[in-house]
Amino acid sequence: MTVLVATEDEISESVAIRLIGQTAANMSDLQLVRKNGNGYLRSRIGTFMSVAKRRPVLMLTDLDQTKCAPTLIRKWTKGKALPTRFLFRVAVREVESWLLADREGIAKYLSIAPQKITSAPEEIADPKAYLLDLARGAPRELRNELLPAKGSIASQGFGYNSRLREFVAKDWSPKRAAERCESLRRALDRVSGLCNAPGGT
Amino acid sequence: MYISYIELKNWRNFQHAETSLREVTYIIGANATGKSNFLDAFRFLRDVTKVHGGGLQKAISDRGGLTKLRCLHARRDPEVSIEVHLKDQIDDPHPVWRYRIAVKSEGVGANRPVITAEEVYQRSEGREKCLLRRPDDEDQTDRERLTQTSLEQIQTNLRFRAVAEHFSDTTYLHLVPQLLKYGDFIGGRQLENDPFGQAFLDRVAESTEKVRKSRLSRIQKALSNAIPQFESLRFERDPSGHPHLEAKYKHHRPLAGWQREDQFSDGTLRLIALFWLLMEGDSLLLLEEPELSLDEDIVRQLPRLIDRVRRSTKRRQRQLMVSTHSQALLESKGIDGRGVLRLERVHEGTKIMGPTSEELDLLKSGLSPAEVLLAKSHPKNAGQMVLV
Numbered sequence: 211m212t213v214l215v216a217t218e219d220e221i222s223e224s225v226a227i228r229l230i231g232q233t234a235a236n237m238s239d240l241q242l243v244r245k246n247g248n249g250y251l252r253s254r255i256g257t258f259m260s261v262a263k264r265r266p267v268l269m270l271t272d273l274d275q276t277k278c279a280p281t282l283i284r285k286w287t288k289g290k291a292l293p294t295r296f297l298f299r300v301a302v303r304e305v306e307s308w309l310l311a312d313r314e315g316i317a318k319y320l321s322i323a324p325q326k327i328t329s330a331p332e333e334i335a336d337p338k339a340y341l342l343d344l345a346r347g348a349p350r351e352l353r354n355e356l357l358p359a360k361g362s363i364a365s366q367g368f369g370y371n372s373r374l375r376e377f378v379a380k381d382w383s384p385k386r387a388a389e390r391c392e393s394l395r396r397a398l399d400r401v402s403g404l405c406n407a408p409g410g411t
Numbered sequence: 412m413y414i415s416y417i418e419l420k421n422w423r424n425f426q427h428a429e430t431s432l433r434e435v436t437y438i439i440g441a442n443a444t445g446k447s448n449f450l451d452a453f454r455f456l457r458d459v460t461k462v463h464g465g466g467l468q469k470a471i472s473d474r475g476g477l478t479k480l481r482c483l484h485a486r487r488d489p490e491v492s493i494e495v496h497l498k499d500q501i502d503d504p505h506p507v508w509r510y511r512i513a514v515k516s517e518g519v520g521a522n523r524p525v526i527t528a529e530e531v532y533q534r535s536e537g538r539e540k541c542l543l544r545r546p547d548d549e550d551q552t553d554r555e556r557l558t559q560t561s562l563e564q565i566q567t568n569l570r571f572r573a574v575a576e577h578f579s580d581t582t583y584l585h586l587v588p589q590l591l592k593y594g595d596f597i598g599g600r601q602l603e604n605d606p607f608g609q610a611f612l613d614r615v616a617e618s619t620e621k622v623r624k625s626r627l628s629r630i631q632k633a634l635s636n637a638i639p640q641f642e643s644l645r646f647e648r649d650p651s652g653h654p655h656l657e658a659k660y661k662h663h664r665p666l667a668g669w670q671r672e673d674q675f676s677d678g679t680l681r682l683i684a685l686f687w688l689l690m691e692g693d694s695l696l697l698l699e700e701p702e703l704s705l706d707e708d709i710v711r712q713l714p715r716l717i718d719r720v721r722r723s724t725k726r727r728q729r730q731l732m733v734s735t736h737s738q739a740l741l742e743s744k745g746i747d748g749r750g751v752l753r754l755e756r757v758h759e760g761t762k763i764m765g766p767t768s769e770e771l772d773l774l775k776s777g778l779s780p781a782e783v784l785l786a787k788s789h790p791k792n793a794g795q796m797v798l799v
Contacts, residue, residue, distance in 0.1 A: 246742060358745065365777040368715035368745030
């Protein structure tokens with residue numbers, strides 16, 4: 211069965227793929243849609259909702275500075291009820307928190323001590339900045355890819371997306387991360403539910 | 412050395428424009444705003460200093476004469492001038508060299524282009540010294556002298572030969588894969604300095620084996636990042652001695668063997684040439700629209716690949732100026748915002764706009780150059796801009 215996976219950036223997309231990979235159901239066929247930024251997701255939400263009548267849809271976005279996930283969902287859907295197979299998940303506050311929640315995984319990847327990483331990733335106000343700060347302790351080659359060059363005016367290094375995608379695909383453990391991250395735990399539960407939900411093949 | 416600053420007067424469509432430059436500078440702007448003309452100012456300096464067949468007169472006549480070169484908006488002041496500053500490190504507070512050349516038509520006889528000013532300044536031990544200021548007394552007595560720059564003559568450029576050499580090593584590339592692949596069939600005439608990359612393979616062949624091996628292996632590494640099936644790259648000569656590049660891909664039948672460059676995709680060829688040039692020397696490299704014939708996903712990775720290849724050279728890295736239209740390329744949030752210049756048409760000619768401090772702030776907080784800067788270079792958004 212084809213699942214539509216709608217995300218706002220490359221890293222969220224890799225995370226969504228891993229979440230689906232955790233379920234036993236045969237959902238190998240993924241239709242990935244993404245244009246950078248959440249504006250695209252918002253503008254297409256009506257279409258995604260009608261797709262969800264026929265096949266599962268997983269949409270993943272960042273909460274960013276919105277107060278809580280239900281507020282964001284209500285705003286986006288304009289109060290309309292979501293179809294049962296439309297899974298709309300919100301990372302608190304950014305997908306980077308979900309990565310940081312796998313403390314052991316990220317510590318190993320960056321070659322830093324796990325104790326340096328908070329055990330409450332959802333409480334970090336700016337998870338990307340937090341992650342970049344941790345990356346300062348990484349070996350030089352990785353650090354050069356994740357962080358902007360010294361003095362350069364850029365928000366991240368050239369390899370930030372590619373390297374973190376690689377981490378998500380190979381080393382990130384969604385299960386371990388879910389133990390410290392409520393929004394991820396719920397997303398993971400619901401993804402398994404989504405695959406087994408009734409209605410069409 | 413790096414060219415840290417350029418000022419143009421009456422140069423093609425720039426009536427007056429100045430800008431600072433970075434180690435890697437992207438030049439964006441709608442069609443016909445003068446991206447190629449901007450790059451041409453650096454090619455002009457190269458043509459003036461070229462060892463074979465260079466010189467001021469040739470560089471100007473190759474461009475159709477001074478009347479073609481001069482900005483249409485130049486009315487009262489007919490002088491065309493270029494000034495550049497060179498630094499050892501791009502963030503040094505002062506340039507080591509300043510060079511300025513100004514030219515106008517003689518106004519009599521054959522109306523040759525003559526020098527109205529040529530100046531060289533060098534900074535050492537905290538002080539700037541003037542090494543050349545023309546026209547000088549000799550120029551006044553022998554007007555013929557004004558048809559040649561001091562920069563182009565080895566008898567006169569001794570004290571600033573480093574500048575002349577830096578200019579003459581500039582490389583410009585707008586590789587047209589078909590010209591390289593089918594050169595023998597087309598029988599195409601090759602232009603001086605090979606701007607279209609027809610002789611790229613000869614370039615590869617001319618390097619020593621050690622250098623070639625090391626470069627090809629780094630290119631192979633970068634390419635397998637961009638094209639996952641890409642396995643290996645090697646240099647070969649055919650029985651008649653012609654140089655070739657050969658590549659192997661994973662998905663092919665194991666016995667399928669090596670592919671020659673005429674079977675490479677256009678994109679692969681362009682990437683190979685780009686990476687090779689990035690590793691060749693430490694002078695200025697000018698690239699015209701590197702995104703052409705590349706798949707969008709690879710274009711998106713291009714700034715990262717360029718950065719990696721530049722980092723992989725132990726020696727001094729090349730300065731790079733890239734003209735581009737590509738949204739995907741500028742979506743890279745790793746690009747240093749200070750290195751994106753936007754050309755914009757104003758009522759008289761074109762202006763070069765570096766990012767404002769507000770734009771830099773937006774880039775710092777996570778927006779990409781495509782969002783902040785490219786959108787503004789799009790003509791249809793011109794109206795919107797007023798509101799911002």
